[in-house]
Amino acid sequence: MTWTVIGTYATAICLLIGSAFVMVGTIGLVKLKDSMTRLHAPTKVGTVGVGAVLAASIIHNFTFGYGSYHEVLIMAFLFVTAPVSANFIAKVNIHERECDTPPKPTVDEHWATLKPNGIEKMPDQPAQPSNGG
Amino acid sequence: MIDLFNLPVGDGPGATFLAWSVAISFAVVVISQILAMVRVAVGPGSGDRILALDTMVVNAIALIVLLGISQGTSIYFEASLIIAMLGFVSTVALARFILRGDIIE
Numbered sequence: 001m002t003w004t005v006i007g008t009y010a011t012a013i014c015l016l017i018g019s020a021f022v023m024v025g026t027i028g029l030v031k032l033k034d035s036m037t038r039l040h041a042p043t044k045v046g047t048v049g050v051g052a053v054l055a056a057s058i059i060h061n062f063t064f065g066y067g068s069y070h071e072v073l074i075m076a077f078l079f080v081t082a083p084v085s086a087n088f089i090a091k092v093n094i095h096e097r098e099c100d101t102p103p104k105p106t107v108d109e110h111w112a113t114l115k116p117n118g119i120e121k122m123p124d125q126p127a128q129p130s131n132g133g
Numbered sequence: 134m135i136d137l138f139n140l141p142v143g144d145g146p147g148a149t150f151l152a153w154s155v156a157i158s159f160a161v162v163v164i165s166q167i168l169a170m171v172r173v174a175v176g177p178g179s180g181d182r183i184l185a186l187d188t189m190v191v192n193a194i195a196l197i198v199l200l201g202i203s204q205g206t207s208i209y210f211e212a213s214l215i216i217a218m219l220g221f222v223s224t225v226a227l228a229r230f231i232l233r234g235d236i237i238e
Contacts, residue, residue: 074194
């Protein structure tokens with residue numbers, strides 16, 4: 001076993017693991033039946049799936065060409081930005097009321113993301129006319 | 134010996150396995166891209182569509198990296214890095230537009 005053979009097999013196994021996780025995450029994105037549960041599945045694509053493919057690229061470059069760790073940059077960027085975008089999409093789901101509305105906050109009167117546009121204070125009676133937004 | 138993508142992996146043991154792995158990974162990621170596109174089309178809410186677009190960006194990064202592996206070059210690294218950045222920015226911009234009605238207030 002030379003390093004070339006080990007690198008070849010490691011690249012192939014990393015590719016297979018990564019593509020399996022990509023497939024699992026996307027099937028979950030299509031088949032799950034709730035918006036918030038659908039948010040859970042594609043995180044596998046963003047972390048393990050692409051991470052394994054990038055690791056395969058690193059190993060391939062070290063085995064057959066000029067090796068470098070450049071792909072770690074993409075991996076780190078994806079790992080850092082995935083929670084932020086997931087938080088934004090979850091806020092969109094709450095805003096569009098595609099999930100259960102969260103319980104009333106203890107300190108404030110209402111959640112900011114559930115507040116209608118253009119209203120400073122949430123009216124107590126829904127029949128209260130607003131100034132429009 | 135299979136010559137799927139003319140892989141620059143030599144003729145040693147495992148070259149056929151690597152060629153098949155690259156081909157299978159291409160097929161799987163392309164199918165995943167199509168499934169994510171289905172979710173973009175049928176997704177009942179805007180959150181689902183944003184999520185599916187984010188998944189499609191990540192799948193596009195995987196496709197570009199696979200193309201770089203199959204051609205034996207590393208010149209696609211910058212392209213995938215820029216696509217990762219643009220994907221995050223576009224996701225945040227779409228979500229903010231739906232949340233606030235404006236992107237930069």
